[in-house]
Every structure is written in structure tokens, then in C-alpha cells.
Amino acid sequence: MTAAVATLVVGIILGYLGQRSRMCFVGGIRDFILVRDTYLLRGLIAFGFTAWLAFPLAGLVSGARPGPLGVSDAVTVVLTILGGFGVGYFSTLANGCPLRQHVLAAQGVRSSIAYLGGFFAGAVIFHSWIAPLLFRLLP
């Protein structure tokens, strides 16, 4: 229950700030390549840098050590690279990362609402067909 309330509050804050700042987590790299605009890229770097600083600090305060990192085999590494590549490529074509699409949908962009429909349908498709298929095909 704590997690649900916390993520709802975090979501509202991020949705509001994301709407006000037009933040996008793939748009920064795209804008930099296309027009050398660093506005969104600085946001992306700020996020990564802040999280990188905050993880050890939060670990000190809460006293929790990060859990043991699972041993990753070659297949997992390849799937992660492939997955990351697909996220980046298709998010660029779709004109925004998933967060940006949520924000656009809330601003009344109909194609982003259709994107969210596909996004949710995609989760069901993945767990109903893609994941079982991968489990069968991969060693």
C-alpha cells in the first residue's frame, strides 16, 4: 500500500513537472543530433547524475545495502541490449519516450492516447505470447 501511494504521489509530481518542462528522455539525444539543442539533454544528464549521487546517500540513510546483483549470462546481456535498442529506436520514431507520451496524451494529443493503448496492449502481448515464446526458443 505504501508503494502504491508513494508512486501515485511521485507520478503526479513528475507528470506536472514533465508537462511544464516538456521533459523527454530520448528527445535530448535526438535534439542534440538534429539541431545541437541541449535543453532536454541537460535534463537527461541531470536525472542520471542526481540518481547516481542519491543512490549511495539513500543507502547510507536507510542502512540498506543494495541487493546482490544477479549473475547475468550472455543471453540476458544480448536481450537487454536488443531491448534497449528497440526502446530507443521506436521511441524516437514515436516522437517521445513513454513519459512524454503520457504527458502528451494528458494534453489532448489523440495519437499519444492511441500510443498508450498500444503501450498497455503491448504488456499483455508480451506476457501472453512473446515471453513464453522466448522461454521456449532460448536455452
Next chain:
Amino acid sequence: MATIATSPTGVIPERAGAVRVTAVQMGIVAGVLAVMAGAFFEVRPPEAYGVCMACHARDLLNWTINMLARTHLTVAPASLVFPVLTPIGVLAGAVLGATTSSEFRWRSPESSLKTFVYGVLVMNFALLAGGCSIRLLLRAAAGEALGMVGFGGMVAGVILGTFWLRWRATR
């Protein structure tokens, strides 16, 4: 708040007095909140799970389907008892931001069928990688090797996608 007469280049005109937030400010707040949600508010396991649009949307949807249809679709351990509500929060927050600044209006810049397919593809690849663009960076920042690899893949994908967009536009 003082009304600023001149606006930065490329910013669409907004209602006077609307709150301005830069991407850097948003990034810093998002970084702090994402880490805090995982460290202090039980949004774990897995590690570095504070904010993820793809995994949290998956958890919320699969949890709801499991409740209604008594199925056993995958949800992350953090969402077993009650699901994470990030997608609903983001939508609510963005509606709040759009209506308070009079930026809400219906429009359809692209074909809905095309973006629907993009949505399906992005979700599938994100679940394959174990995170959307936000969580891949979050995992990389947490020092997870797989997260760094996935984030590297994402950067490569964005670069290739951008070159493809430019090639298509100049053809």
C-alpha cells in the same frame, strides 16, 4: 511570480503567470524522487524500481487483470499486494499542468494506427530490456552492469532512429 516579458526561443506562448520548469530542474527532482521511492517507500524489489513507465504500467495492468479474471500474469514483487500507480499519477499530474497553464487542447498530429503500433513495440522492447528509457538510466546510475548495457543500447537506438528520421526528411 513576476511575469517575464521575453520568452526563451522555441517556447510556445503561454498564459502569463504559468509556472515555468526547466528540464534540468525536472531531471533533478525526478532523480531524487526515483531513488527515494525505492529506498524509503517500498517500491522494491527489484532494485532501482522507483520510476519506470513501462514496468509500472505492466504491473498496474497485469495486477488488475489478475484481480478481475483470476489469471497469473507477471507482476514485479513490489506490486504483488497492491500495484504501483505511476501511470495514473503521471496522467493526473500532466492534466493538472496542462489545464492550469491553458495548454490542453485536442489535436491529432500523427496517424493513430502508427502510434498504436509504436506503443506495442516500445512496451515489448522495454519489457525485454527490463525498463523504459527512465529506468534503464536509473539502473545504470545505480551501478548495475546490465542497466548500463541496456542504456548504451538505448542511446544507440536513439542515434540510429534520429539519423533515420533525418534521412527520411531530406530524401
